[in-house]
Amino acid sequence: MPEVRNIVVLTGAGISAESGLATFRAEDGLWEGHRVEEVATPEGFAADPGLVHAFYDSRRARLGEVVPNAAHEALARLDATWPGELLIVTQNVDDLHERAGAKRLVHMHGELLRGWCLACDGRFGWAAPMGEEAVCPACDAAGAVRPDIVWFGEMPYEMERIEKALRSCDLFVSIGTSGAVYPAAGYVQTAKYCGARTVEINLAPSLGSVMFDEVRIGRAGVEVPRLVGELLAPL
Numbered sequence: 309m310p311e312v313r314n315i316v317v318l319t320g321a322g323i324s325a326e327s328g329l330a331t332f333r334a335e336d337g338l339w340e341g342h343r344v345e346e347v348a349t350p351e352g353f354a355a356d357p358g359l360v361h362a363f364y365d366s367r368r369a370r371l372g373e374v375v376p377n378a379a380h381e382a383l384a385r386l387d388a389t390w391p392g393e394l395l396i397v398t399q400n401v402d403d404l405h406e407r408a409g410a411k412r413l414v415h416m417h418g419e420l421l422r423g424w425c426l427a428c429d430g431r432f433g434w435a436a437p438m439g440e441e442a443v444c445p446a447c448d449a450a451g452a453v454r455p456d457i458v459w460f461g462e463m464p465y466e467m468e469r470i471e472k473a474l475r476s477c478d479l480f481v482s483i484g485t486s487g488a489v490y491p492a493a494g495y496v497q498t499a500k501y502c503g504a505r506t507v508e509i510n511l512a513p514s515l516g517s518v519m520f521d522e523v524r525i526g527r528a529g530v531e532v533p534r535l536v537g538e539l540l541a542p543l
Contacts, residue, residue: 313393315392315395316470319396320398342359346360380405387410393473403419421434426452434455479505482510483528508523509526
């Protein structure tokens, strides 16, 4: 592989699926039997907050039943060892990257283990069930707390930081993504346009595979440690 200094890694649902977390979006477009509009939009939350809270409370509880896999661990090893710039950008709202030890990390779609108070705009850790009557730990308002998740129609987090990293990276790696959800689906184009080598790791080619210099087909738990080994071998 050509000389690499700065790296951006994008991870999607495929990396956490190997730990046992469902990708939730089925072939029929439903998330656990619900339309996306019902459980992943501000309008859905306004219409039926009880349903939305139940959906995310269930997902939050599931986190305690799974552990990071070899792909998460390999990226954490890269994070701890890589001397250049590194940014792991995850579309996932689970905490498996953190539990594996990754620190140079951005959750562009928010986190299951955080809440957002619509009354005071505070954001805070939240590991318990939330429900409609959750009380904000910052302002004590009841019933104004929602999951700190970026829903459809909302702006992903830390976009300026991500764009800056994409423009300056030498290597862009996409792991376990569909290539269908923007803006993340366009990151390969930005990185490639700015001169980065681009690599995709997936169980099958994504919708954006044609944009990548190299496509590695296989399980993330196998292919990610292999790639990390190649990157760290010269160090």
